[in-house]
Ligand code: PMP
């Protein structure tokens with residue numbers, strides 16, 4: 001992350017500059033390179049969902065919606081959790097609509113942590129986790145996921161807990177690695193939570209992007225976890241509408257009420273017309289979700305083949321929008337320097353995975369590429385990256 005530009009920033013945010021996503025998208029804009037950095041699709045979501053938003057605007061849904069979210073969307077979120085995960089929720093009190101998953105994560109951390117509490121999370125971690133833990137006055141205790149398989153080390157997990165542990169912040173399917181935590185790993189996490197009476201906050205924004213027949217298991221569905229877990233997701237990824245920023249937090253009434261207390265002072269309420277449209281989107285038939293998943297799996301395969309042809313070692317993701325490559329296979333070591341040079345060398349932008357690691361040695365040779373792009377864009381990026389191999393780099 002780049003250093004902050006001015007000296008007025010609170011100490012809690014010392015070291016947090018511009019996010020890597022903004023930095024790399026700016027680099028792409030400046031150089032005209034293909035942007036496989038920031039994870040956003042280059043095609044919009046279903047036309048009928050966009051029409052539903054237009055209708056909501058024309059229909060006069062343009063003023064502040066209710067604090068917890070409009071009833072139709074809360075009901076649709078509860079129905080979605082039942083349909084896909086077997087989770088039963090009362091839309092009235094156990095579901096909160098937020099401004100994207102980003103706000104739900106921030107509100108949960110601000111609402112649930114005392115200053116000095118510890119939050120166990122897994123690295124590489126999504127960048128807002130570190131910033132929000134810091135804003136809450138808490139400390140992060142990080143469990144390192146190591147390539148190539150990013151397995152969960154039980155000893156490292158146990159060592160991350162202490163009497164100060166307040167909650168575990170878990171992202172599965174996991175950005176940036178593409179790891180999907182399996183049931184045994186989740187059970188290990190759950191056991192620590194139960195035995196130590198620790199809460200869990202889960203970020204499941206890629207819940208519909210699990211490949212090769214794998215399943216996404218929400219932590220809240222494990223024994224004893226429903227009562228102590230805030231489950232967070234959003235519409236951005238699932239419906240290719242990342243700019244709408246409609247997310248949600250679900251869980252036991254008392255936890256959701258706490259998150260809502262913080263949320264109301266962050267944004268008060270969120271995107272009225274979009275809420276109507278996402279209520280419609282969540283009720284789309286199973287076929288939508290299946291073809292979304294199959295489409296992204298095919299894009300994963302397409303980009304992986306291109307990266308392999310470029311001579312990179314591909315760490316094939318089990319889910320999400322992202323694939324990591326190890327650049328040591330082409331004689332490089334420093335992912336950050338590589339990404340800064342890549343627009344000039346190959347006309348492509350990617351993200352250095354090291355920025356998501358505290359253990360920089362582990363992340364240094366890794367580079368993240370987003371494959372949520374049109375096939376012709378992936379193909380053009382692959383053709384350009386092939387220069388790396390042909391240059392004999
Ligand atoms: N969590 C993860 C793991 C993400 O990759 C993202 C990026 N979209 C978010 C949260 C933020 O989601 P939203 O855009 O809904 O705020």
Ligand code: GLN
Nearest residue numbers: 021022037038039040175
């Ligand atoms: N989640 C997206 C990514 O990981 C970016 C979202 C953002 O820019 N904050 O690339």
